[in-house]
Amino acid sequence: MVGFGGRASIRIAFLTPAAVLMLLTLVAPSAIIVAYSFLTHGAYGGVERPFTIENYTRLYDPLYAAILWRSLWIAGVATAVCLALGFPLALFISRSGARKNLYLSLVILPFWTSFLIRTYAWMFLLRDTGLINTALQALHLIRAPLPMLYNDGAVILGLVYGFLPFAVLPMYATLERLDQSLLEAAADLGAKPRDTLFRVMIPLCAPGIRAAAILVFVPCLGTYLTSDLLGGSKTILIGNLIQNQFTASRDWPFGAAASIVLMAVAMILLFAVRRRGEELL
Amino acid sequence: MKWPVSSGQWPAKTGDRGQRTGASVLAWYALLIYAFLHVPLLILAIFSFNSSKFTVWQGFSLDWYRAAFADRDLIEAAANSLIIAACATVLATMVGTLAAYGLWKRSSNWLAGSMYLSLVTPEIVTGVSLLAFFQWSFRFLHLRLGMHTVILAHVGFSIAYVAVVVMARLRGFDPELEEAALDLGATEWSAFRRVTLPYLMPAIAAAAMLAFTVSIDDYVITSLVAGIDSQTLPMVIYAMARRGVNPALNAVSTVIVVALGAMVMISERLRRRA
Numbered sequence: 001m002v003g004f005g006g007r008a009s010i011r012i013a014f015l016t017p018a019a020v021l022m023l024l025t026l027v028a029p030s031a032i033i034v035a036y037s038f039l040t041h042g043a044y045g046g047v048e049r050p051f052t053i054e055n056y057t058r059l060y061d062p063l064y065a066a067i068l069w070r071s072l073w074i075a076g077v078a079t080a081v082c083l084a085l086g087f088p089l090a091l092f093i094s095r096s097g098a099r100k101n102l103y104l105s106l107v108i109l110p111f112w113t114s115f116l117i118r119t120y121a122w123m124f125l126l127r128d129t130g131l132i133n134t135a136l137q138a139l140h141l142i143r144a145p146l147p148m149l150y151n152d153g154a155v156i157l158g159l160v161y162g163f164l165p166f167a168v169l170p171m172y173a174t175l176e177r178l179d180q181s182l183l184e185a186a187a188d189l190g191a192k193p194r195d196t197l198f199r200v201m202i203p204l205c206a207p208g209i210r211a212a213a214i215l216v217f218v219p220c221l222g223t224y225l226t227s228d229l230l231g232g233s234k235t236i237l238i239g240n241l242i243q244n245q246f247t248a249s250r251d252w253p254f255g256a257a258a259s260i261v262l263m264a265v266a267m268i269l270l271f272a273v274r275r276r277g278e279e280l281l
Numbered sequence: 282m283k284w285p286v287s288s289g290q291w292p293a294k295t296g297d298r299g300q301r302t303g304a305s306v307l308a309w310y311a312l313l314i315y316a317f318l319h320v321p322l323l324i325l326a327i328f329s330f331n332s333s334k335f336t337v338w339q340g341f342s343l344d345w346y347r348a349a350f351a352d353r354d355l356i357e358a359a360a361n362s363l364i365i366a367a368c369a370t371v372l373a374t375m376v377g378t379l380a381a382y383g384l385w386k387r388s389s390n391w392l393a394g395s396m397y398l399s400l401v402t403p404e405i406v407t408g409v410s411l412l413a414f415f416q417w418s419f420r421f422l423h424l425r426l427g428m429h430t431v432i433l434a435h436v437g438f439s440i441a442y443v444a445v446v447v448m449a450r451l452r453g454f455d456p457e458l459e460e461a462a463l464d465l466g467a468t469e470w471s472a473f474r475r476v477t478l479p480y481l482m483p484a485i486a487a488a489a490m491l492a493f494t495v496s497i498d499d500y501v502i503t504s505l506v507a508g509i510d511s512q513t514l515p516m517v518i519y520a521m522a523r524r525g526v527n528p529a530l531n532a533v534s535t536v537i538v539v540a541l542g543a544m545v546m547i548s549e550r551l552r553r554r555a
Contacts, residue, residue, distance in 0.1 A: 010469050010470065011383055011386060011387065013379075014379045014380065014382055014383030014386075015379070015380055015383040015384070015389060015392060017375075017376040017379060017380070018376050018377065018379065018380030018383075018392060018396075018440055018444070019380075019391075019392055021376060021433075021436060021437055021440060022392065022395045022396065022399065022437070022440065024433065024437070025399075025411065025433060025434060025436070025437025025438070026395055026398065026399050026402075026407075026437060027395060028414055029407075029410035029411050029413065029414035030410055032410060032413045032414045032417055033406075033409070033410040033413055036413055085314060088307060088310055088311075089310070089311055089314050091307065092307045092308065092310070092311040093311075095304070095307075103311070106315055106318070106319070107318070109318075109319075109542075109545075110318055110319075111494075112490075112494055112541050112542065112545045113322065113537075113538045113541055113542065114497075114498045114515070114534070114537055114538065114541070115498055115500075116498060116500050116515050116518055116519060116522075117322070117325075117518070117534040117537060117538060118321070118322065119522075120325070120518070120522045120530065120534060121321040121322050121324070121325045121534075122321060123522060123526060124321075124324070124325055124328070124336070124526050124531070125321055125324065127525075127526060129335065129336060129526075130336055130526070131324060131328075131336050134335075134336045134337060138337075161317070161318070161321070164314075164318065165318075193303065218401055218403065219403060219404070221403065222403020222404060222405050222406060223403075224404070224405045224501050225500055225501055225519075228523075229519075229522060229523070239403065239405040242405050242406070242409055243405055243408075243409070243501075243505075246409045246412060246413075246505065247505075252413060255409060256409070256413065259405070259406045259409055259410065262403060262405075262406060263402065263403070263406055266401060266402075266403060267401075270401060
């Protein structure tokens with residue numbers, strides 16, 4: 001690394017704007033949320049003393065604990081589906097020679113289109129008078145529309161649709177660097193293709209798979225938009241709970257405590273999955 | 282037929298029948314996944330040209346586009362979104378690029394750590410903490426939620442994206458090039474501006490694109506920190522979607538997807554030419 005020739009001033013000039021903005025948009029807001037999570041909610045939505053841990057103990061209430069478990073469950077299923085669907089696609093792209101870039105950009109393309117619009121597309125397809133139900137009824141395959149929207153399945157589908165590219169890219173990156181001779185060695189030593197896949201290829205790709213799991217799981221755990229649009233009022237997840245406390249319910253301290261818990265779960269997972277010397281981002 | 286045949290990048294012996302079957306199964310599988318990723322948006326776009334309000338094709342019409350462009354709320358929200366995205370992109374790109382360069386020179390755990398944190402914080406948490414912080418600061422400042430709070434929020438969450446993209450390119454930069462400029466009498470600033478910055482340009486352009494798309498698409502954070510007079514396009518779209526399916530919404534969606542797609546393609550062309 002090059003130093004700044006002993007003059008700290010230029011370095012400070014380069015870093016100060018970012019430091020100030022991170023202070024204003026991340027550090028100070030986080031501090032406020034931590035503080036609010038220990039306060040009492042006021043009659044008109046503000047926060048008041050006394051200090052209390054009641055906001056956290058309330059999260060033990062079976063009603064709220066169920067919301068947290070449900071969020072973990074849905075994020076977990078969505079992540080597993082993304083990994084299972086994404087790995088073969090990553091493998092396909094890493095082996096497609098000259099057309100690699102084309103296939104890769106077909107995966108990245110959804111990144112550049114709106115997440116909100118992609119979620120709306122599924123509302124359009126899945127609702128009672130949507131394309132799928134209309135088509136099935138026109139073909140006389142069903143009489144009454146199938147209830148495909150506003151359930152957990154629709155939320156998982158929406159999450160998989162939204163986050164599949166996040167799973168494919170890191171797995172592709174490790175498959176791309178994979179030493180092909182190791183796979184040949186396995187084959188030469190008599191390994192069946194399935195053994196090569198599960199005992200050689202997948203273990204070697206573990207860093208990419210872990211990165212993919214994190215990149216999908218963390219945003220899925222905190223999802224708000226997908227569960228609100230595709231899950232309707234039945235599928236309340238922790239993201240919806242937090243949003244609700246800060247808007248309709250106007251119980252900011254409780255919402256703050258739920259945010260801290262969500263953040264803590266995400267951080268614990270990040271540190272649990274992260275390996276020494278391995279950069280996820 | 283070219284599509285489902287992989288181009289022979291398989292290990293082991295070529296011509297092995299089992300391997301080749303495996304390759305073609307994988308190619309068909311990939312085709313299915315690509316269909317899953319792209320067909321829903323395609324269907325959405327097709328039905329924006331339907332003359333019926335219902336999801337049954339009745340004939341070609343541009344009525345829904347007329348309806349969308351006649352909608353005052355939508356147009357105003359689109360203008361707000363463009364202003365916010367433009368401001369946030371310029372600011373975040375400048376600040377994030379400088380920060381990446383500063384961190385590349387000598388790392389700062391504090392700043393790098395807070396950027397990492399900003400990348401992994403769920404959007405909803407970022408949104409409510411910004412809302413709480415803004416409301417708290419309004420006790421001392423005579424301000425209200427509005428475009429400025431949205432822009433500040435967008436700059437905040439875009440800096441880390443920009444820094445990550447620029448940093449990736451800096452890792453491939455040879456510091457000796459800069460040292461050479463210094464040896465030849467350049468000041469540190471002019472060495473940065475004349476040597477390092479041109480090298481970073483493709484990454485900076487890509488980072489700006491990323492910041493722009495992230496800003497123009499954000500709903501969760503924006504809806505929490507926006508004021509009554511600063512409704513953005515995703516907020517209006519969201520409200521329309523909650524009310525139910527509406528072909529005018531398909532039309533708006535198609536316009537947005539095509540516009541973003543065109544932007545990405547043009548910038549990709551420019552990048553290749555450069």
